[in-house]
Every structure is written in structure tokens, then in C-alpha cells.
Amino acid sequence: MSAVNLAATQILGNLGSIGYGLAAIGPGVGIGIIFGNGTQALARQPEAAGLIRANQILGFAFCEALALIGLVMPFVYPTS
Amino acid sequence: MSAVNLAATQILGNLGSIGYGLAAIGPGVGIGIIFGNGTQALARQPEAAGLIRANQILGFAFCEALALIGLVMPFVYPTS
Amino acid sequence: MSAVNLAATQILGNLGSIGYGLAAIGPGVGIGIIFGNGTQALARQPEAAGLIRANQILGFAFCEALALIGLVMPFVYPTS
Amino acid sequence: MSAVNLAATQILGNLGSIGYGLAAIGPGVGIGIIFGNGTQALARQPEAAGLIRANQILGFAFCEALALIGLVMPFVYPTS
């Protein structure tokens, strides 16, 4: 039995694109949870708006950092 | 030791299909969350129906845009 | 530098299996959300059982359709 | 233009490992939802402990079965 393989595969890209895409899933959901719950909190206690906003920005910064690290790591990991 | 590889792989397709499929996961869940919570909001305050509907459509447009961008990007990214 | 590749890969299958598996994730979670919330709704207003059941079946049909479409599409997409 | 491919790929494994891993995601989350909500239910009505526990075990068995099926199927699917 012989096999003939007529491959015409044309794939172009960098695994870093997939890596950053995966790294952005979690922070995307997480920042949504932070600001969604923050909006509910604003509706419950509008007079605590300053406190709520500061806490949201704190959590946003921690979440966002994870995605930004995923942005730069493909340049850091060795590829050869 | 010698290896004989009798490959009969027949895979046909474009990575753009997978890309759009992945891009549609998030907006699909997100629009569901928007209209699900919107329906609960309608049941809680039926007199705010106009406000609720307008807010839902605003969020829907932002979510939907992410999937539509995923629809057109496979034509934009270079493939050769 | 020379490379010797002693491959003994034995993979057998159809990408349609993966496609249906992915297509069944969303409807599986979605039908669970429908009937889980429906059960809570029954406990809150048992006298609305007929209305709740009809609404559940409506949502179930829409969810299930997505998985069934994923079931038949591997026969529809061209493979050669 | 000529291409030289110096592959030194060393991948060893069975797709069944990935299959069982994927099959364990859903039941793992599902059993967590069952017992998490069951614990909340116990705190709300401690005198219904027997009923709650029986219902939890029923749902646990249905969830667990899905993972166990994923455990044995790699032996069932033909590989040659």
C-alpha cells in the first residue's frame, strides 16, 4: 500500500497571536465582572461613587496587566 | 529502526473559520447576558421599558461589533 | 546538522467529531441555565407551572437546534 | 527558493488523554455548582439536610457518568 500526499497547506502566522488571544480571555471577562458589579454597586449606594470607582480602577489595573504581559511575552520567549 | 508513514490525511478549510468561531463565543455569551438581565430588569420595573431597551441595544451593538470584526479580519490578514 | 524523524503517529478521526463536540458545549450549558432557572421559578410560583414549562421548552428548542446543526454540518461542508 | 526543515519534534502521547481532559471540564464545573448550591441550601434550611443530600448525590451521579464515559471511550473508538 502506498500513500500519496498532495498537500497545499498555506498557513502563515505566529503562535504569539494565539498566545495573546488566550491571555486576553481572562482579563476581558474579569474586567467585565469588575465594572458590571461596580455598576450594580453604584445603583445600590450612589453616595459611595468615589470609593467604588477607585476600587474598580485598582482591579482593572491588576486584570489588564495580565493581558499586557501576554502582549510582550512572544518577543521574550526564544524562537530559535 | 525505520519508520513507515502511511498518511491519508484529508483536511480542507481555512483558519478564518476557526477564528470567526472563536470571535463569536464571547459576543454570543455577552449578548445573552445583556438581554437576560434586561428581561429580569423589565420584570422588576416594567415602566422603564424604553430606557431598558435602549440600553440593551447599545450593549448589543458593542458586543456584536467584536464578532463582525472577526468576520472580516481573515480577508485582511496576509496569507502569503 | 542533520535531523532524523522517527514518526509513528497513528491518528484516526474526522474533524466533524471535534466540530460537533464544540457545537454541543454552548447548548449544553444554555439548556442547563434554562431548566435550572426554570426550576427556581417553579419553586417561587408553583401556580405558573404551565407557563414556565412552555417557556422552557421554547428556549430548549432554540438551544438544541444549534447542536443539531453542528451534527449535520460535517456532511455538508465539502471535504475534497 | 529551497526550504530546509530541521525538525526535532518529540511528541509522545495519546489523544485519549486530551479527550478525557476535555470530558472532565464540564462535570467538574457541574458537580461544583451542585454542591456549592447544596451548601447554600443547607444554610437556608438545615432541617432539609437529608433531602438536599439525596438530591446532590443524584445530580453528582449524572454528572460523574459523563466524565467516566470519557474515561473509557478512548479504548472503544477504533485506532487503526
Place this chain on the structure above:
Amino acid sequence: MSAVNLAATQILGNLGSIGYGLAAIGPGVGIGIIFGNGTQALARQPEAAGLIRANQILGFAFCEALALIGLVMPFVYPTS
């Protein structure tokens, strides 16, 4: 019909990286659920802070163990 394959694939890495990455998804979400609900619990009953913290640490240890097992398993699984 003849096929010419001009491959210039340059992929470098270990599947253990993907394995640990997948193993860290669940515990990451799980520890977030534990401490998120723990923070809500603290706001509801601040006098139970010791009990809440101890329970959080217990759940954290169980969750974290899953990720740490995923950290060491790539060294354990045979690769040749």
C-alpha cells in the same frame, strides 16, 4: 498534479507549557470565586472574619494544589 511544500515552520516549545496553562485556568477561576464570595461574606458578617478567612485558605489550598500538580507533571510523564 504535483505539490511543492515550501515550509519554513519555526515552532519551539514544550507541550508542558500548554499543559500547565490549561491546568491553571480552573484553579485561577476557582480561587477567584472563593475569595470573591469570601469578601461578600465578610461584608455580611464582619464578626465572622476568622472563620471566613480559615475557610478561604482551606479552599485556596485545595484549588492551588491542582495547578501545582500541573506544574510538575510535565517532568513526570515520559517523553521518549
